[in-house]
Amino acid sequence: MIGVVGAGTIGTGVAQSLAQAEHKVVLVDTSADALDRARVEIGRAVRFQRLVAPKLRTYTPAEVLDRITFTQELDELATASVVIENVSETWSAKEPVYRALDRICEPGCVFVVNTSCFPITDVAALTGRPGQVIGLHFMNPVPLKPVVELIPGWHTTTATIEAARSLLASMGKTAITVNDSPGFVSNRVLMLTINEAAFCRAEGIASAEAIDELFKRCFGHEMGPLETADLIGVDTILHSLEVLHERFGDSKYRPCPLLRTMVAAGLLGRKSGAGFHHYGITGDRRPATQGA
């Protein structure tokens, strides 16, 4: 059984992807609402994928959901072989989870850190098993993204790296390995781009639509930086920039104040229905009427 902790934007996709690979999953969140949303979202996403991604047509939503136990009890992870942690990107959220998991889980259990920016070695130091802690930075939406950034910490053993690779292979995914550092490679670069795009929007240099169109039509990106921020979650972007700012001590990572305002206003992106753009209940983009 694989444990997944955190049933938000990314944890929901991780649980779905594991269940579609025939793993038994226990999905834990402190919020009953988050678990309810995850159940609905997984059913919707599997239905959608059966239409657009032929390789994933094998299972019905009921079959996938049947492999997932939704619970608020971390203790249910006592027999997990691997736990993938996806709780909010703040140290105050992550620290107690690792201390508790270290007490609850069997000594052989591997802990996978799905963080955007925290160094894996820092997280591993919260546990008595640093050799069995590894970073896997999944991309959103998890079921549709075939590549994962893999980050061994200082003490991560070869056996743990192999266990992570074989879990990914069972999910039809491969890894690109990078060394441990705040934000690794992908988010160290991406967060600066999104932050600068937010500054352009905040200074009135262009609309959110124009900023995103430039990246799509001039550079051939699938999504613009502000659409990407909405997909990831504006709160997760803000927390990630705060981690980079604090860890590097470099002012180039200071978060654009507009991001703080948007988080305070509840404009979190797709998950709240509005961010830099507006979204319908199925996540489709709608013309902006107000907000950022």
Ligand SMILES: NC(=O)c1ccc[n+]([C@@H]2O[C@H](COP(=O)([O-])OP(=O)(O)OC[C@H]3O[C@@H](n4cnc5c(N)ncnc54)[C@H](O)[C@@H]3O)[C@@H](O)[C@H]2O)c1
């Ligand atoms: N959103 C992305 O695209 C993305 C991609 C890769 C990695 N990440 C990382 O994954 C983690 C989660 O990000 P997210 O975007 O899903 O955030 P989110 O805010 O959508 O979800 C976080 C979830 O964690 C839950 N949570 C908080 N404390 C908890 C606890 N003690 N026990 C159990 N559940 C708890 C919250 O209730 C919430 O449902 C972060 O570290 C983020 O940086 C996010």
